[in-house]
Amino acid sequence: MSAGADDEAVFLARVREYLGTRMPDARELSLTHVQRIAVGWSHETWLFDLTYREGGEAREQGLCLRRDPGNALLRHMSDLEEQFRVLKCLAATALPAPKVFWYESDPAILDAPFLVMEKVPGECPNPWGRAGRRFYAEAAARGTLPASFTAALATLHTLDWEAAGLGFLGVPEPGAGFARREIAKWRELIDASEHPPEPILADLMCWLESNIPAPARVTLVHGAYRTGNLLIHNDRISAVLDWELQVLGDPMYDVAYVLSDLNREGTPLLSNLVERDAFMRDYEAQTGFTIDENACRYYDALYAMRSVAFWMSASGLYRSGRSNDLRLARTTWSVPVVLERAARDLGY
Amino acid sequence: MTNSDLLDRLVTTLKRDIAPAIDDEYLKTQAFMASVVVGKLTRQLALESGHRAAASADLDALVDELRATIEGYDEPGLRAAYTRLAEQREPAALCAFIEALYAARAVIGESTFDRLRRRIRTCLRADIDRRMEYAK
Numbered sequence: 209m210s211a212g213a214d215d216e217a218v219f220l221a222r223v224r225e226y227l228g229t230r231m232p233d234a235r236e237l238s239l240t241h242v243q244r245i246a247v248g249w250s251h252e253t254w255l256f257d258l259t260y261r262e263g264g265e266a267r268e269q270g271l272c273l274r275r276d277p278g279n280a281l282l283r284h285m286s287d288l289e290e291q292f293r294v295l296k297c298l299a300a301t302a303l304p305a306p307k308v309f310w311y312e313s314d315p316a317i318l319d320a321p322f323l324v325m326e327k328v329p330g331e332c333p334n335p336w337g338r339a340g341r342r343f344y345a346e347a348a349a350r351g352t353l354p355a356s357f358t359a360a361l362a363t364l365h366t367l368d369w370e371a372a373g374l375g376f377l378g379v380p381e382p383g384a385g386f387a388r389r390e391i392a393k394w395r396e397l398i399d400a401s402e403h404p405p406e407p408i409l410a411d412l413m414c415w416l417e418s419n420i421p422a423p424a425r426v427t428l429v430h431g432a433y434r435t436g437n438l439l440i441h442n443d444r445i446s447a448v449l450d451w452e453l454q455v456l457g458d459p460m461y462d463v464a465y466v467l468s469d470l471n472r473e474g475t476p477l478l479s480n481l482v483e484r485d486a487f488m489r490d491y492e493a494q495t496g497f498t499i500d501e502n503a504c505r506y507y508d509a510l511y512a513m514r515s516v517a518f519w520m521s522a523s524g525l526y527r528s529g530r531s532n533d534l535r536l537a538r539t540t541w542s543v544p545v546v547l548e549r550a551a552r553d554l555g556y
Numbered sequence: 557m558t559n560s561d562l563l564d565r566l567v568t569t570l571k572r573d574i575a576p577a578i579d580d581e582y583l584k585t586q587a588f589m590a591s592v593v594v595g596k597l598t599r600q601l602a603l604e605s606g607h608r609a610a611a612s613a614d615l616d617a618l619v620d621e622l623r624a625t626i627e628g629y630d631e632p633g634l635r636a637a638y639t640r641l642a643e644q645r646e647p648a649a650l651c652a653f654i655e656a657l658y659a660a661r662a663v664i665g666e667s668t669f670d671r672l673r674r675r676i677r678t679c680l681r682a683d684i685d686r687r688m689e690y691a692k
Contacts (some may be wrong), residue, residue: 230661338598408680410651413675414658534589542689548684 212248213403218243219318220256223273226317227258227324230310234267249290250452252277255327270327272306276320277383289313290377291451292323297374301367304328304360304447330441332449333436336473344435344480347430347443354482356444356491357435361466362494364448365427365459374428377456385422386457390510394517401520402528408547412513415554421503423458430454433462434471435479460463463491464507470515512550519543563598564618599690605631607686615645625672634660651677 219427224237231237254273259266276288292311308325315321331473333340347353369375381388391413398409430437431453439447455461462549465471466487471479478487488499526536557565566672568591571682575587619642626638637656641649 233569405648405651405652405674407647407654408684410654413679414655418658418661534586534593537593538589538596540593541691544687545685548688548691551677551681551684554677556674556681 218413222318233398234262235262257369269384272325273322275318275322278320288321294451294454297372299371303367303427304445306447328447330439330446333441335436341480342428343489348477348481350443352443357482358487358490359494360435360445360448362460362491363432369456370427379456383422385418394514396522397517401524403457403520403524405546408551409516410538412550416510416513419506421506426456427459429461433465434533435463435481459497460503461507463499464504467504468508468511512546512553516543518519520547560598560602563594567595596690603690610686611683614679614682621675627665631663653673
């Protein structure tokens, strides 16, 4: 919902009061350059600069606050506490990610759980908008950002997740364990959506169960690695964002997402940014992994199932009255579009 | 003016008059989305009766064609799913039949499995093509 100016002022005053409790030596706290983004789809996100005095000196810290609105898409699958823990673990790795400061589960503070992290310098152009497409096309021509895109994914896949403390995400059973767990997760979301039965989806799920690839290794997997989920500063990735779907599993799951035509529009460039051959060459060189194209095709079909689950869940939020956001109502017609794509994936 | 014409006019009003006049970005998006939702729903409702008849005819033909093959196999799960499909002739029963078909794969053999699945997929393709007339 769109918050009124008064509501927003009250909310920001409560944020300032909270920050004061977390920074007892800070005085004269003030929030400036406040910007609210990502209204409705996922967690509420607020960006602002905190100015304050400490030890007689004026200081400033850019902050990002994410709050659980209670009815966000996938909310029961992506809780802020897990995001906080993941980002805390990533701080000790070479992966560019925001530094997190605090997580609060007590709804008495800001009515809902929230986390506070640093505001990393950079921008995140929407790859589906005209301006975003132009931004990525120009960056592709310069070549620095595409290389950074691939390098950040290689870093993500080669970081020592055990040493970083990410084992709490759950190590999949060897062999089919990873894909089975993903299928089960998306099936649960589909069932919870109470969407009418879809025979193409039944076919897709049976096919997925029957054709599970055996991963060569287990790594940290982002789950939605694409432009739009990456912060860019000085033509480089300054932070990997949107830690809502991460798992431990087959890195080919991320590679398949990069290779997918889901994430590009009217361009052969992967994620609107990277040439396919360059991505494959550089990724293999930097990780030492060989890209398994059969596994990627399998995961592309798994993404179709995931997309169906997303849209069934999203449209269900509107149908059930848990959200009044008409963008969610619109996704009712995204379900058949993705099912049609799934049918093509399966060869019909 | 027919109901369909009225709905089309509503879509146009929302898109061209109401949404552009709203300053608040969130509410502006909502107005545009309302025009999209009403537009799609209008198209879906206009096609609904024809689509339902076509889907029903396709499912009847599928049930008839599957009968001979299913009766040739002593596979209780597949037979039960087929019986349900023949009685109910609706998507939930077809989903259950597809699941039973995959489960019976080893018993009925790859060739029969492929033939039955291909026949079902023909039916599913026709159905999704119809739905794409309003969903896209």
